[in-house]
Amino acid sequence: MRKSTNKARKPVKRAKIRQKQASKQASKPADPLYAMRHSCEHVLHQAFLRLYRNFKEAIGPAINEGFYIDFDPDLSGENKSPLKISEADFPRIEAEMAKIIKENLPIKRKVITSTQAKKLFKNNPYKIELIKEHGKKGEKISTYSTGKEFIALCAGPHIESTGKIGAFKLLSIAGAYWHGSEKNKMLTRIYGTCFPTQKELDDWLKQQEQAKKRDHRRLGKELELFTINDEVGQGLTIWLPKGSIIRREIEDFMVKEQIKMGYQHVYSPHIGVKSLWVKSGHWDLYREKMYSPMDVEGIEYLIKPMTCPMHIQSYTFKPRSYRDLPFRIAEIASVYRYEQSGELNGLLRVRAFTQDDAHVFCTPDQAVDEFLSVFNFIRRLYKIFGFCHYRVRLGVKSSKEKYLGSNKLWQEAEKKAISALKSSGSDFFISKGDAAFYGPKADFLIKDALGREWQCGTVQIDFMLPERFGLVYTDKDGKEKTPVMIHRAPLGSLERWLAILIENYEGAFPVWLAPVQAQIIPVADRHLEYANKVAKALKDADIRVELKDEQETVSKKIRNGELQKVPYLLIVGDREIQGNTVAVRQRGKGDLGAMLITAFISKAKKEIEEKTI
Numbered sequence: 001m002r003k004s005t006n007k008a009r010k011p012v013k014r015a016k017i018r019q020k021q022a023s024k025q026a027s028k029p030a031d032p033l034y035a036m037r038h039s040c041e042h043v044l045h046q047a048f049l050r051l052y053r054n055f056k057e058a059i060g061p062a063i064n065e066g067f068y069i070d071f072d073p074d075l076s077g078e079n080k081s082p083l084k085i086s087e088a089d090f091p092r093i094e095a096e097m098a099k100i101i102k103e104n105l106p107i108k109r110k111v112i113t114s115t116q117a118k119k120l121f122k123n124n125p126y127k128i129e130l131i132k133e134h135g136k137k138g139e140k141i142s143t144y145s146t147g148k149e150f151i152a153l154c155a156g157p158h159i160e161s162t163g164k165i166g167a168f169k170l171l172s173i174a175g176a177y178w179h180g181s182e183k184n185k186m187l188t189r190i191y192g193t194c195f196p197t198q199k200e201l202d203d204w205l206k207q208q209e210q211a212k213k214r215d216h217r218r219l220g221k222e223l224e225l226f227t228i229n230d231e232v233g234q235g236l237t238i239w240l241p242k243g244s245i246i247r248r249e250i251e252d253f254m255v256k257e258q259i260k261m262g263y264q265h266v267y268s269p270h271i272g273v274k275s276l277w278v279k280s281g282h283w284d285l286y287r288e289k290m291y292s293p294m295d296v297e298g299i300e301y302l303i304k305p306m307t308c309p310m311h312i313q314s315y316t317f318k319p320r321s322y323r324d325l326p327f328r329i330a331e332i333a334s335v336y337r338y339e340q341s342g343e344l345n346g347l348l349r350v351r352a353f354t355q356d357d358a359h360v361f362c363t364p365d366q367a368v369d370e371f372l373s374v375f376n377f378i379r380r381l382y383k384i385f386g387f388c389h390y391r392v393r394l395g396v397k398s399s400k401e402k403y404l405g406s407n408k409l410w411q412e413a414e415k416k417a418i419s420a421l422k423s424s425g426s427d428f429f430i431s432k433g434d435a436a437f438y439g440p441k442a443d444f445l446i447k448d449a450l451g452r453e454w455q456c457g458t459v460q461i462d463f464m465l466p467e468r469f470g471l472v473y474t475d476k477d478g479k480e481k482t483p484v485m486i487h488r489a490p491l492g493s494l495e496r497w498l499a500i501l502i503e504n505y506e507g508a509f510p511v512w513l514a515p516v517q518a519q520i521i522p523v524a525d526r527h528l529e530y531a532n533k534v535a536k537a538l539k540d541a542d543i544r545v546e547l548k549d550e551q552e553t554v555s556k557k558i559r560n561g562e563l564q565k566v567p568y569l570l571i572v573g574d575r576e577i578q579g580n581t582v583a584v585r586q587r588g589k590g591d592l593g594a595m596l597i598t599a600f601i602s603k604a605k606k607e608i609e610e611k612t613i
């Protein structure tokens, strides 16, 4: 499976994998909102020049949800002291920006020569470096001026005048390395955004507040689900006991469902000889995502970025006939891919992750049905987790990147994918360049509770790897033919899936996934014995339970249980002992009153069984 690769390093594409508002993304320069945001960045730049005479910008692009400006504080300072900006300066800068917008200054483009550009920006080493890079690539150099006082080295596009900029806001300040590399100097970055109207800006800010409350990195720590630290290494997840419970529930569920669908589960190693990856084409076309080889007794080994070539071994293990197909091999498999440290983002982008991976080997005639069956499985799964809105993106080949195989096979694979998508009845859109290097792929972009979109499941049709590995089956006519391979991962990466679940549920997992399903809170020490009895009954019924016997008040324990987002708090005192009951507090619903222990157990079991959300 492949995520977007080389393109993912540009800021615009990188933002794609982060949480984002589906409605107001402006990811392409052709988008009018993108041009407005970039123009707003120029206004910020101009405001800086009015306020701080020596100000020197390094770069200032529009990004998915706004824009930013990077500057070198040492270079931009007055009298050689660094330019120190904090959020406290924002109102003053914003006021100057508002003035420039009110002045409604025209924004004009002009193409200049590299010599002219070097002269114009001679006091700014960052711009000089960019001009040289443009020159090497033989690209045209353009400038954009705003009114008479401001000129920027810029590829554009822009809107026609500053007055056309809507509502804007400066958001935050951060450090950022020049070219994103820690070998370079640390610059100061200011983020901002703008929208056509004040209402759109306000709505977006409100949504950002909501998103902050749901941040999986913060909740992951508070709820003790996972940790990522430098001692183990960046981008490497340690699943803590409570996070591991969630993962195990999901894995068990997936395995069970897949067995019902005719999948066989296997295990494969984390490393393999380099020649395997040369044969699969990864070494040539996917190397930038792979870690360097390690030498084992003079033979080079690689840590696996994908499991496909290993699952192929289960197929080639013995001769296959048409009667063996479809042959479905599944594995909850950990893979390792190189991501730059600057690209890592909690569980959303990591260096080691676990796929709910599987490969289906089938005859070309079965491919559409198999694709469709995976497709329907994904839809059913998402519904169970509470995601009902999604879009499907069919990634096809582009002329810019390298792929395996002939055009004819690609056309055939694309035809099959499109025909499967059409018969699924789902809406889909085609995106050039989002294919895997071995075939077209359909990606599910799901929408969460805040309307943000996430790329998750994937299904891919592949005519290439079966050919490269010489896979065959004996057909009805006795002839040897090449099977088709379908690669699929409905949830994608389990790390990423956990992040999405945490944010979507705001940490309040449905009962079947909750690490602790019920807490028992005895009112006083004399109720401990009964509390233990209740705990045992629940444990015997496979309900995950915690007994809160610390020396704390009942109200404090209830508050802690609520903070930990435990679905059920069961309070036990004299009355409960008498009636053989528990006083039930349900998360989100409050006090349900007293219930017989047995009645509570059947209620909870039913919700677990039905995966109630």
Ligand SMILES: [Zn+2]
Residues within 6 Å of the ligand: 038, 042, 060, 152, 153, 154, 155, 156
């Ligand atoms: Zn610009």
Ligand SMILES: [Zn+2]
Residues within 6 Å of the ligand: 001, 306, 307, 308, 359, 487, 488
């Ligand atoms: Zn695969």
